[in-house]
Amino acid sequence: MNTKTSALKLDVKKSAAGLGLFAGEPIKKGAKIIEYVGEKISADEANKRGGKYLFEINSKWTIDGTTRKNTARYVNHACGKAANCEAENKGGRIFIIAKKNIGAGDELTYDYGSEYFDEHIKPHGCRCVSCTSPRS
Numbered sequence: 649m650n651t652k653t654s655a656l657k658l659d660v661k662k663s664a665a666g667l668g669l670f671a672g673e674p675i676k677k678g679a680k681i682i683e684y685v686g687e688k689i690s691a692d693e694a695n696k697r698g699g700k701y702l703f704e705i706n707s708k709w710t711i712d713g714t715t716r717k718n719t720a721r722y723v724n725h726a727c728g729k730a731a732n733c734e735a736e737n738k739g740g741r742i743f744i745i746a747k748k749n750i751g752a753g754d755e756l757t758y759d760y761g762s763e764y765f766d767e768h769i770k771p772h773g774c775r776c777v778s779c780t781s782p783r784s
């Protein structure tokens with residue numbers, strides 16, 4: 649199965665929040681970096697399964713991105729402006745898009761949204777750049 653959406657070089661490496669996905673080369677703002685792939689399941693099934701890798705497409709469908717083929721699952725959360733990517737729903741497929749120019753070696757992040765944040769991140773404390781760097 650061909651899951652490649654681009655020829656961009658990406659590296660899975662250790663980051664502050666466990667494993668993360670890093671740019672292996674500079675990425676231009678607006679570039680489609682990677683698709684969030686996985687099994688398409690109904691909202692009911694998603695509620696039954698639970699887990700951290702569920703990506704809601706709409707009220708009916710969710711992608712279960714638990715599969716190892718889903719490299720996009722390594723993209724960690726960052727709050728709001730600290731994120732350099734965003735997830736876009738294009739006709740029911742989810743793509744991680746560069747929100748700004750990204751340098752080689754930078755970690756890729758997007759804002760997971762408040763629902764995910766409250767359930768999975770808040771209990772441990774957020775470790776994104778915006779939350780861990782001292783306020784000026």
Ligand SMILES: [Zn+2]
Nearest residue numbers: 727774776779
């Ligand atoms: Zn944060």
